[in-house]
Amino acid sequence: MDLMKKKAFITGITGQDGSYLTEFLLGKGYEVAGFVRSSSTGHLGNVEHLKNEINFFRGSLDDERSIEVAVSEFKPDEIYNLGAEAAPADSFKRGVYTSDINALGPLRLFEAALRLHRSGMKVKIYQASTSEMFGAPAQIPQNEKTPLLPNNPYGVAKLFAHHNARILREGTEKMFICCGILFNHESPRRGMQYVTRKVTVGVACIANRVKNQPLNEMGQSIITNDWKLEMGSLDPKRDWGYAKEYVQAMWLMLQQDKSDDYVIATGETHTIQELLEVAFSHVGLDWKKHIIVNPSFIRPLETGPLCGNPTKAAKVLGWKPKTKFKELIKMMVDSDLAKFS
Ligand code: NAP
Numbered sequence: 001m002d003l004m005k006k007k008a009f010i011t012g013i014t015g016q017d018g019s020y021l022t023e024f025l026l027g028k029g030y031e032v033a034g035f036v037r038s039s040s041t042g043h044l045g046n047v048e049h050l051k052n053e054i055n056f057f058r059g060s061l062d063d064e065r066s067i068e069v070a071v072s073e074f075k076p077d078e079i080y081n082l083g084a085e086a087a088p089a090d091s092f093k094r095g096v097y098t099s100d101i102n103a104l105g106p107l108r109l110f111e112a113a114l115r116l117h118r119s120g121m122k123v124k125i126y127q128a129s130t131s132e133m134f135g136a137p138a139q140i141p142q143n144e145k146t147p148l149l150p151n152n153p154y155g156v157a158k159l160f161a162h163h164n165a166r167i168l169r170e171g172t173e174k175m176f177i178c179c180g181i182l183f184n185h186e187s188p189r190r191g192m193q194y195v196t197r198k199v200t201v202g203v204a205c206i207a208n209r210v211k212n213q214p215l216n217e218m219g220q221s222i223i224t225n226d227w228k229l230e231m232g233s234l235d236p237k238r239d240w241g242y243a244k245e246y247v248q249a250m251w252l253m254l255q256q257d258k259s260d261d262y263v264i265a266t267g268e269t270h271t272i273q274e275l276l277e278v279a280f281s282h283v284g285l286d287w288k289k290h291i292i293v294n295p296s297f298i299r300p301l302e303t304g305p306l307c308g309n310p311t312k313a314a315k316v317l318g319w320k321p322k323t324k325f326k327e328l329i330k331m332m333v334d335s336d337l338a339k340f341s
Contacts, residue, residue: 018047036058061100099157181261181262229290264313
């Protein structure tokens with residue numbers, strides 16, 4: 001082993017962001033380790049193709065002992081806490097579990113890192129905060145100073161972690177913890193429980209007349225018998241960027257002399273209806289003929305309009321988004337047309 005190699009420990013390594021971050025850090029010469037949860041299928045998700053290049057620790061954010069073992073044995077220079085119950089809409093039905101993973105989970109991890117910090121090791125932490133913490137925002141666009149008043153249990157749990165990170169950074173411990181307030185970011189690796197991917201998979205299944213379809217959040221085929229996709233409200237506004245670019249911002253935050261919080265966003269906002277228009281028209285279909293609004297998919301309390309102001313990230317980190325909304329959605333549709341045929 002190269003003793004000069006930097007070491008990064010990633011929770012949520014199997015997810016969308018974890019996989020792009022792993023590729024990025026391996027490219028920079030890091031030694032990378034990550035959590036995989038116990039399962040009978042040995043699920044490695046989006047990092048299956050990298051399995052021989054990663055050190056895996058069996059563990060979970062609700063298991064304090066597994067966190068302690070991973071952190072004390074691997075002794076990372078950088079920790080990226082990306083693991084989460086990450087679908088805001090689902091959190092209304094799973095509030096207690098979401099809080100355990102997204103609020104107490106980070107605290108367990110911070111405390112394990114604190115023990116390393118107190119022993120004299122310099123450990124830097126990235127905490128995955130979220131634009132969902134803004135709720136119905138007090139200002140548009142939102143920046144690092146916009147009041148935080150989340151409208152779902154996911155956002156509330158993330159806010160708990162966000163403030164605990166701040167306390168460890170500003171208090172006497174002076175830990176190096178950055179929170180990335182990331183706005184929605186998508187890619188062909190996005191899980192199907194998120195609206196962008198649900199739409200791009202749905203479009204591919206309709207365009208290719210796929211019979212053996214994946215299941216929706218209700219456990220039914222994603223497309224109805226008459227080739228329609230069931231959606232919640234089409235009005236919410238989101239700021240959508242490309243995940244592969246967003247993980248670079250996470251790394252840049254940890255390369256600064258001082259830890260801080262940063263909004264990572266495109267500064268553009270689009271409705272769910274615009275998402276449908278772009279995705280369906282890319283395959284020559286009229287979205288109005290293929291969408292049914294199902295009230296059970298509507299959130300009890302909406303978030304948004306979300307539109308981030310990434311000026312601080314541009315100024316301090318030199319980070320700027322490149323991929324535009326239409327380009328991103330078309331990339332996802334093309335990927336799903338090839339996957340579901
Ligand atoms: P994702 O694709 O859904 O991945 C979530 C990851 O968390 C998976 O690797 C999952 O592992 C892991 N996980 C779930 N429960 C866990 C537990 N109990 N212990 C440890 N790991 C657990 O999400 P993502 O899009 O990559 O998001 C990464 C992080 O950024 C999350 O914290 C999310 O809340 C936050 N975030 C995302 C966005 C966005 O738009 N993508 C925006 C703002 C913030 P399994 O594979 O075992 O399920």
